Amino acid sequence: MNVWIAIAATFLGCYAVKLAGLLVPAGTLERPLVKRLAALLPVALLAALTAQQTFADGQTLVLDARAMGVTATAPAAGMLRRWPGRTR
Amino acid sequence: MADRTVLEDADIGGKTDRAVVRDALGVGVAVGLSGFAFGVTSAGGGLTLLQTCALSLLVFTGASQFALVGALAAGGSPFTAAAGAFFLGVRNAFYGLRLSQLLALPRAVRPFAAQWVIDETTAVALGQPTRRAARLGFVVTGLTLYVLWNLTTLLGALGAEAIGDTDAWGLDAAGPAVFLALLAPMLKSGTERAVAALAVLLGLGLLPVLPAGVPVLLAALAAPVVLWADGRRKGQEDTR
Numbered sequence: 331m332n333v334w335i336a337i338a339a340t341f342l343g344c345y346a347v348k349l350a351g352l353l354v355p356a357g358t359l360e361r362p363l364v365k366r367l368a369a370l371l372p373v374a375l376l377a378a379l380t381a382q383q384t385f386a387d388g389q390t391l392v393l394d395a396r397a398m399g400v401t402a403t404a405p406a407a408g409m410l411r412r413w414p415g416r417t418r
Numbered sequence: 419m420a421d422r423t424v425l426e427d428a429d430i431g432g433k434t435d436r437a438v439v440r441d442a443l444g445v446g447v448a449v450g451l452s453g454f455a456f457g458v459t460s461a462g463g464g465l466t467l468l469q470t471c472a473l474s475l476l477v478f479t480g481a482s483q484f485a486l487v488g489a490l491a492a493g494g495s496p497f498t499a500a501a502g503a504f505f506l507g508v509r510n511a512f513y514g515l516r517l518s519q520l521l522a523l524p525r526a527v528r529p530f531a532a533q534w535v536i537d538e539t540t541a542v543a544l545g546q547p548t549r550r551a552a553r554l555g556f557v558v559t560g561l562t563l564y565v566l567w568n569l570t571t572l573l574g575a576l577g578a579e580a581i582g583d584t585d586a587w588g589l590d591a592a593g594p595a596v597f598l599a600l601l602a603p604m605l606k607s608g609t610e611r612a613v614a615a616l617a618v619l620l621g622l623g624l625l626p627v628l629p630a631g632v633p634v635l636l637a638a639l640a641a642p643v644v645l646w647a648d649g650r651r652k653g654q655e656d657t658r
Contacts, residue, residue, distance in 0.1 A: 344479055352515075380598050382622065384594045
């Protein structure tokens with residue numbers, strides 16, 4: 331049940347922000363500080379999530395095979411960086 | 419008439435409809451692979467087949483989905499888990515702002531187009547020289563990704579159920595690997611790298627002392643903190 335609550339909340343929240351972008355008049359969110367913050371927020375969240383899912387086992391930090399698995403994919407992530415279109 | 423001029427220009431620029439479709443399909447294949455990884459991760463994290471597929475159908479923004487199943491698997495409450503996923507999805511609002519000017523969609527179409535406002539459709543649409551090409555790119559990318567993402571999610575979840583213990587196959591590295599792939603192109607300047615470094619410190623440092631899911635939300639504070647420090651440093655340089 332808890333999982334369904336989480337799914338419903340995520341769906342409503344994520345759909346609402348997608349739609350909001352298309353509906354609000356241009357210029358409302360175009361302030362430079364807001365734009366910078368919106369660009370940096372995913373950087374912070376993704377970095378923390380990558381680190382946690384690589385090194386966390388419940389609430390303790392461990393170094394196991396996952397760290398090697400993620401390190402192995404790093405060059406592929408570097409290649410994506412040069413992918414045309416992914417330049418934002 | 420104006421449209422025709424624009425179109426001819428586009429052809430001279432070498433951007434035919436076929437080229438736009440090729441751009442769109444190229445992105446689709448790569449994303450299909452991460453859909454498979456999501457299905458495996460979600461099922462491996464304890465979600466049912468129906469829950470996994472519902473997420474891809476309803477949420478349809480990869481990073482948020484991975485974050486949600488990761489937080490739930492780690493024992494986070496449904497609300498902290500959903501909050502992390504939501505904050506990751508906020509960037510889509512800014513994509514929507516740019517797309518709404520670029521695509522000039524009729525109001526009645528917007529609720530349907532909204533579901534496709536994600537990283538990849540925005541990248542393809544913004545990369546086109548004309549409105550017509552941008553609309554075509556958005557629609558083809560959106561449709562391709564929606565179909566592929568949901569299909570590969572289903573296959574990944576079925577695969578995870580078939581092989582049982584996904585951790586033993588090293589598939590538990592799929593989640594963080596996808597995050598890393600999303601993160602890498604964003605680390606363009608020192609500011610982004612400082613935010614990432616501080617967020618890693620906060621995320622790992624707070625992990626042992628706070629309930630699951632909360633450290634990630636606090637790690638998001640790295641963004642305003644670094645922005646504030648940047649602003650202060652710039653201010654000092656200006657007065658010098």
